[in-house]
Amino acid sequence: xVRNPTALAGRRVLxxxxxxxxxxxxxxxxxxxxxxxxxxxLEAERLGEVAAxxxxxxxxECDVADRGQVxxxxxxxxxxxxxxxxxxxxxxxxxxxxLAGGDxxxxxxxxxxxxxxxxxxxxxxxxxxxxPGGYALAVASLAAALHAPLLGAYSASKAAVEALADTLRIExxxxxxxxxxxxxxxxxxxxxxxxxxxxxxxxxxxxxxxxVAPVEAAVDAIERGVARRARRVVAPGxxxxxxxxxxxxxxxxxxxxxxxxxxxxxxxxxxxxxxxxRQPE
Numbered sequence: 001x002v003r004n005p006t007a008l009a010g011r012r013v014l015x016x017x018x019x020x021x022x023x024x025x026x027x028x029x030x031x032x033x034x035x036x037x038x039x040x041x042l043e044a045e046r047l048g049e050v051a052a053x054x055x056x057x058x059x060x061e062c063d064v065a066d067r068g069q070v071x072x073x074x075x076x077x078x079x080x081x082x083x084x085x086x087x088x089x090x091x092x093x094x095x096x097x098x099l100a101g102g103d104x105x106x107x108x109x110x111x112x113x114x115x116x117x118x119x120x121x122x123x124x125x126x127x128x129x130x131x132p133g134g135y136a137l138a139v140a141s142l143a144a145a146l147h148a149p150l151l152g153a154y155s156a157s158k159a160a161v162e163a164l165a166d167t168l169r170i171e172x173x174x175x176x177x178x179x180x181x182x183x184x185x186x187x188x189x190x191x192x193x194x195x196x197x198x199x200x201x202x203x204x205x206x207x208x209x210x211x212v213a214p215v216e217a218a219v220d221a222i223e224r225g226v227a228r229r230a231r232r233v234v235a236p237g238x239x240x241x242x243x244x245x246x247x248x249x250x251x252x253x254x255x256x257x258x259x260x261x262x263x264x265x266x267x268x269x270x271x272x273x274x275x276x277x278r279q280p281e
Contacts, residue, residue, distance in 0.1 A: 007227040009034030012081040014074065016064055016121050017091030019046040020277075021189035022139070025215050026088065026222045027054055033223065038077035040064070041091060042277060063280050064091045064117030065109075074124035086226055087125035089118045089161075090139040093275045094191055096150040096198055101269045107153040109279060114157035115164075122168055132176030135229040137222070138165035139182040142239055145246040149257050150200060150268055169231070178229040182222065183239050186212045191276040200268035205259050 013030055017023040018039035024046070027037050031054040039059040041047050051059040058080040060073040078084050092114045097106045118138055129136055143151055144158040162181050169179035217235040225233035234240045242249050 008223070011035040011085045011226070012038075012083055013086040013088065013226070014038045014040065014077045014081075014084055014125060015088045015090055016040045016062070016117070017139075018050055018059070019043040021191055022184070022187060022215060022218045022222070023088075023090040024050045025219045026090070027057070029219045029223055030226065031055060031057065035086075035226075036081055038081055040070075040073045040077065042280070064121060065112040065279075067116075067120045070117070070120040071124050074121070074128070078125075078128045084125060084128035085133055086135045086137070087121065087129055088137045088139065088222070088226075089121040089125075091117050091121070092139065092141075092158075092191070093277050093279070094151070094154045095275045096201055096268050096271070096273045097153045098150060098265045098268045099152045101265070103272070106275065109275060110153040111157050111160075113275075113279065114154070115160045118161045119164055122164060126168065126172065126177075130172055130175040130177050133229075134172075134175065134177035135180065135226060136165070136168060136172075136177065137180045137182055137225060137233060138162070138168075139184070140165070142183050142185045142242070144181075144183065145243055146249055146253050148253055149204065149261060149264070178231070180225055180230045180233050182218075182225065182233040182235075183243060184218050184221075184235050185239055187218045187235065188212050188214050198268070198271050198273045200264050200271055200273075203260060203264045203267065205256055 013035045015023050015027050018027050019041040031037050037054050037057045039051055040062040044061045047059050051057045062069045062073040064070055095106050138161050140161045141158040143155040144162040147155040165179050165181045213236045221233045221235040
């Protein structure tokens with residue numbers, strides 16, 4: 001929790017991927033703290049329910065992989081709120097994918113949603129939050145720093161999101177706005193349950209980095225991060241210790257993932273696991 005909950009009062013916040021999981025929970029928390037939130041995402045019925053729980057917040061059904069839809073949603077949200085102070089580029093998907101022999105369509109869609117979606121969101125929102133007190137939070141993942149089997153598409157997209165945010169931070173500095181990156185390990189959400197609920201994923205060796213944390217850990221981190229306009233947002237807390245030694249930690253992932261991996265990859269190639277959120281055609 002933040003020491004001064006009133007620090008969020010009146011802040012105008014746009015969140016993408018707000019229909020479920022971290023996005024929905026963060027929207028509710030920020031609303032409880034007095035922020036004025038606007039929501040964008042898929043799954044209109046769920047999105048409307050979250051908006052109702054946030055005091056009738058404005059919401060827009062939006063495929064973040066479609067630049068036109070993102071531009072329209074950001075402009076509409078900024079209009080409804082009378083401007084923006086914060087944008088949280090949270091929308092994302094995942095699916096297991098063996099890089100050799102996996103379905104390239106999964107890689108392409110993952111990159112379009114996670115990377116293009118973050119870019120379109122930050123691009124559209126940047127002019128609105130480019131002021132003293134403005135803040136953009138790009139939700140990456142611990143997978144941006146540590147790269148495990150079956151997560152090549154997800155890791156590549158999230159590493160690119162980290163790079164985007166680092167660049168935007170430099171470009172917006174003179175305006176007074178600040179930019180942060182969120183690095184979350186496994187969080188107990190539908191994405192984690194769907195993305196890691198496969199036979200292949202269940203066969204991977206259990207690594208110390210694979211423990212699942214409650215969604216409240218991520219929401220607490222987002223609340224603190226927005227209040228402080230933090231450069232780095234982590235959950236659980238131990239992620240902060242891993243990031244500076246990511247090269248060494250990656251070696252541990254390499255060594256720890258090898259047991260039975262050929263058989264696991266063979267199973268993954270036959271499972272055809274879907275993306276964690278159903279996408280528009």
